[in-house]
Amino acid sequence: MTNLTQTWTPLPALLDDLSAIAFREFRERLDEAGHGTIRAGHGCVFRFIHEGGSRLTDLADSSGFTKQAVGEVVADLEGLGYVERAPDPADGRAKVIKLTDLGAEAQATALVIFQDLERSWGERFGAERVAVMRELLEEMTAGEAAG
Amino acid sequence: MTNLTQTWTPLPALLDDLSAIAFREFRERLDEAGHGTIRAGHGCVFRFIHEGGSRLTDLADSSGFTKQAVGEVVADLEGLGYVERAPDPADGRAKVIKLTDLGAEAQATALVIFQDLERSWGERFGAERVAVMRELLEEMTAGEAAG
DNA sequence: CCGTAACAGGCAGGCATCCTGACTGTCAAG
DNA sequence: CTTGACAGTCAGGATGCCTGCCTGTTACGG
Numbered sequence A, B: 001m002t003n004l005t006q007t008w009t010p011l012p013a014l015l016d017d018l019s020a021i022a023f024r025e026f027r028e029r030l031d032e033a034g035h036g037t038i039r040a041g042h043g044c045v046f047r048f049i050h051e052g053g054s055r056l057t058d059l060a061d062s063s064g065f066t067k068q069a070v071g072e073v074v075a076d077l078e079g080l081g082y083v084e085r086a087p088d089p090a091d092g093r094a095k096v097i098k099l100t101d102l103g104a105e106a107q108a109t110a111l112v113i114f115q116d117l118e119r120s121w122g123e124r125f126g127a128e129r130v131a132v133m134r135e136l137l138e139e140m141t142a143g144e145a146a147g
Numbered sequence C: 001c002c003g004t005a006a007c008a009g010g011c012a013g014g015c016a017t018c019c020t021g022a023c024t025g026t027c028a029a030g
Numbered sequence D: 001c002t003t004g005a006c007a008g009t010c011a012g013g014a015t016g017c018c019t020g021c022c023t024g025t026t027a028c029g030g
Helices: A011-032 A040-046 A056-063 A067-080 A101-125 A127-142 B011-032 B040-046 B056-063 B067-080 B101-125 B127-142
Strands: A083-087 A095-099 B083-087 B095-099
Touching (some): A040 A101, A056 A067, A095 A101, A101 B127, A127 B011, B040 B067
Antiparallel strands (some): A083 A095
């Protein structure tokens, strides 16, 4: 699974491959935990929502998607009982999107799965090396690592 | 760009973030090289095609997409002049998909860009650490690293 | 040989996920 | 109290992938 001229695989391709493997595993475990209806696209909410609630526009800006796209995700999650929308008392235009108890539980479960997966990788491939990779990834993504 | 509860970002999310940054940079340079019409989805051909030509089914199996999806990509690349389809002399059912000279040139250019990008990352973030990441990624993706 | 299963490829249609554009209602500055 | 900016939503469209079905070819068991 990865070739080009059978010799050398570009790093971005490796990143994608590993990401796909990881997310497949992640969703499997999330399903076992009873949250099988959560899809990858829902991450733009779970990943960026604030403790006290977030506005749609904030989620859109943070995730890089449009308001419409995130709005659809939020409507979906609302129907599934993971978030709820309430009018913002401070601004009549806005609505505050908050995780429900179920949503918070799912988010916490997801966090545990991710942490467990990383720990597991450390055991199999070397905690030191995985730590190096994490640190590097954090640095590179922090400052728009292009170039 | 990357939060969850503002504290810790799952590795798969970091992988995706970096991948997105890298591919954006990649496409920009590929565009400068005169291959701006090549899209991400075309990778399933450029990445897995064999030197002497490949069958559609092989490309589909290697890339993990369906024959129909890859077929569409191949038709697209054929229209752009990057590949050509010829009947397989050994099997009347099959067709051999081969890179044209233009396609080979594009593939080579892409390879150089990826190598250059990786070298550049090494300079900015430490060649040693980037090498560790590459090695780790290769190991993890080689054996279906889940678990 | 021949009939049948397996296979390569392609056509049609569907669905999910994202987008742009246009709109309503609310806020804030003059 | 008018005007411009902004929050959110509705409508429509592009894309990229899928499943289902079909044709033509090959390979194998009788």
